[in-house]
Amino acid sequence: MIRTENLTKVYRMGEVEVQALRDVNLEIQDGEFIAIIGPSGSGKSTLLNMIGCLDKPTSGAVLIDDINTGKLSENELAEIRREKIGFIFQQFNLIHTLNALENVALPIFFAGVRREKRLKRAEEQLVKVGLEDRIYHKPSEMSGGEQQRVAIARALSNDPEIVIGDEPTGNVDTEAGNAIMDILEGLNREGRTIIVVTHDADIAARAGRTKRMRDGKVLD
Amino acid sequence: MKDAFLLVYRNIKERKTRSILTMLGIVVGIAAVIAIMSISYGMQESITEQLSEMADIIMVTPGSVELGSFGDFGSLNERDLKDVERIQGVKEAAAMIGEIEEVEYRGEMFMMQIIGIDPRDMDAVFGETVKLEEDSGSETGASGRELRENDHKVCEIGYSIARDYFDDEIGVNDRLTINGSKFRVVGVLEKQGGFRSGVDSQIYVTKRDAVNILDTADISTIFVRVRDIGEAEEIAAEIEERIDDNHKLDDFTSAMAMGGAIEDLESIFGILQVFLLAIASISLIVASLGIMNTTLMSVMERTHEIGVMKAIGAKNRNILFLFLMEAGLVSVVGGVLGCIVGIVAAKAISFGIVAIFGVEIAAIVRPEVLLGGIAVAVLVGILSGLYPARKASKMSPVEAVRYE
Structure with a gap:
């Protein structure tokens, strides 16, 4: 279970302080599929970064399985990101010098798994997202939808409980977006917690629960 | 990885x-x-x-090393040589008479260093390292022969003298005029170069001939070879002491152990x-x-x-x-x-x-x-x-x- 307690994040942009999150209290159950919607600047991405252990709160806390992530060291946070969380970005963010297989294998590499086992696991993930014929393709040789599926395979490579998507369909066409949502639904059926930020109402409608954000607050 | x-x-x-x-x-x-x-x-x-071929050598010259050895510092004599030979640990001692003289060959004239030495002492000075030039044409495979005890008015010449100085190359049996006297070349030495390049431009004659043509019996250098390189420094000190005593002067001579120089x-x-x-x-x-x-x-x-x-x-x-x-x-x-x-x-x-x-x-x-x-x-x-x-x-x- 993921829980935020009075989660507040303040950024400093030069002289100006920006309140990205204000006292956010949110509970996400294991196995839930939740969509967070809201206009840009509402704090959706910041909330995802907090839950995804990419950033630390200014005050309040994020608890994942009752562990307060604010109290963990950088290394421990990296381990949570590696083992428990799979992150999918709007811009795919694949490493462009590596092919699909190597990109997917990268998180497993950071986990220190032996090469043969690592490549086998990476290949399985690519098959799972339907890219068995794109294994040795570089990102530049694939369509946006395909790249995003590689990114999903990468997010899944260490078998995480939580999959986080920051506008995962924001950079692909509708058809590819639907394919991506199909995959995410499938992952949810496997029992994984799915958290997606979007401003596409059709996408949000496919989630089990929708939360709306505005001005750094979660609306009821 | x-x-x-x-x-x-x-x-x-x-x-x-x-x-x-x-x-x-x-x-x-x-x-x-x-x-x-x-x-x-x-x-x-x-x-x-x-x-290292010279490590067992002590070079004895008049004058101190710091001031250079071929100046007017007086010279060594036969008594010095005998005394040096008697010092314990000395294997061989060879005296050399050295002067710069006019040398003429087929109308050309140069100033050259003439070295007078006992033929039997040649080995003490040169050891194994300085040999006659190879000559596949001759019976012995070498260019001429070395100096002998009874030789009269003959010389061995360095490589540069044979090849470089004069317009015409000098070979065995050619004749040079040294300070007015005719000398026959009996041997040409191998090219030395490096630290021994001096040898290349020297002319070697018997000590007897040297005394005659150079008009001096003064010894310019005594070459000493010691039995044990480890004792070279002590022997050098003893040589200096003996010769200084002979001449009743302090610092009259310097004996340099080459090992130390190395x-x-x-x-x-x-x-x-x-x-x-x-x-x-x-x-x-x-x-x-x-x-x-x-x-x-x-x-x-x-x-x-x-x-x-x-x-x-x-x-x-x-x-x-x-x-x-x-x-x-x-x-x-x-x-x-x-x-x-x-x-x-x-x-x-x-x-x-x-x-x-x-x-x-x-x-x-x-x-x-x-x-x-x-x-x-x-x-x-x-x-x-x-x-x-x-x-x-x-x-x-x-x-x-x-x-x-």
């Missing part, structure tokens, strides 16, 4: 020109060190090889070597700055990528390792190439020295120097990569991901 290597290799390849330029810095630095080391080992060996020369050489290495190291420092700069740029350019890697679970040390490896790889390859270039350069320099100065100096490439060179390259690479790599590893994942 293989994937890390691949990742790093592709990043390097992507910035080929920059990586090659950075690498060149290391190549030049390491090559300079290798070439300098190899040539100086070669010099050292050629010097010690030439000198040690002096070697320590001078050591200093020279350190100095040259210090200069070569400057290029390594410059190379190190190059690596640091390239790695820093690489870190900046890949900020976004670093953020992504962190987001998908890379720990700080994973990132540190990748960038250290990048810097390390460039410098290892640079180091290996530097070794190759260094060896080639050393050989070329050695060849050049032979061609220009006629002195044989081999390029001695020692495996430990090569290994050391590569080790230094790796060390330079890792040390200069450390700061950029740490910078990369400490980046905040959110900010890095957001960076485009």
Whole structure:
């Protein structure tokens, strides 16, 4: 279970302080599929970064399985990101010098798994997202939808409980977006917690629960 | 490890020109060190090889060494020679009479150093090292013969005198005029060069002839060979004491043990070597700055990528390792190439020295120097990569991901 307690994040942009999150209290159950919607600047991405252990709160806390992530060291946070969380970005963010297989294998590499086992696991993930014929393709040789599926395979490579998507369909066409949502639904059926930020109402409608954000607050 | 290597290799390849330029810095630095080391080992060996044949020699000359030995410091005499021969530990002592005289050959005239010596003492002075020139045409395989005890008005000449001084080459049985007297050449000596290049322009006659034509019986140098090189310094001191006593003067003579000179020369050489290495190291420092700069740029350019890697679970040390490896790889390859270039350069320099100065100096490439060179390259690479790599590893994942 993921829980935020009075989660507040303040950024400093030069002289100006920006309140990205204000006292956010949110509970996400294991196995839930939740969509967070809201206009840009509402704090959706910041909330995802907090839950995804990419950033630390200014005050309040994020608890994942009752562990307060604010109290963990950088290394421990990296381990949570590696083992428990799979992150999918709007811009795919694949490493462009590596092919699909190597990109997917990268998180497993950071986990220190032996090469043969690592490549086998990476290949399985690519098959799972339907890219068995794109294994040795570089990102530049694939369509946006395909790249995003590689990114999903990468997010899944260490078998995480939580999959986080920051506008995962924001950079692909509708058809590819639907394919991506199909995959995410499938992952949810496997029992994984799915958290997606979007401003596409059709996408949000496919989630089990929708939360709306505005001005750094979660609306009821 | 293989994937890390691949990742790093592709990043390097992507910035080929920059990586090659950075690498060149290391190549030049390491090559300079290798070439300098190899040539100086070669010099050292050629010097010690030439000198070690003289290690058991003590050279006794009038006057102190500091002021030079062929001035008007008086001269040694037969009594000095007898006394030196009687000193314990002295194997042989040979007296030489030396003067500069006019030498004429087929109408040309030069001033040459004439050395008068007992033929039986030739070996004591020259040992095994100075031989007659080879001549496959003659029965003995050598150019003429050595001086003999009963020889009258004959001489052995150095290589340069035979070949270089006069327009016409001088061969065995040719006749020279030394200070007005005709001498027949009986032997031509092999080319010496290096430390013994003096021999190449000397004319050797019997002591008896020397006394006649030079009009002096004064001994200019006594060559002493000792039985035990370890005692050379003590024997030299004793020689000085005896001869000074004979002449009732302090510091009348100087006896120099060549063994000591070798040690002096070697320590001078050591200093020279350190100095040259210090200069070569400057290029390594410059190379190190190059690596640091390239790695820093690489870190900046890949900020976004670093953020992504962190987001998908890379720990700080994973990132540190990748960038250290990048810097390390460039410098290892640079180091290996530097070794190759260094060896080639050393050989070329050695060849050049032979061609220009006629002195044989081999390029001695020692495996430990090569290994050391590569080790230094790796060390330079890792040390200069450390700061950029740490910078990369400490980046905040959110900010890095957001960076485009």
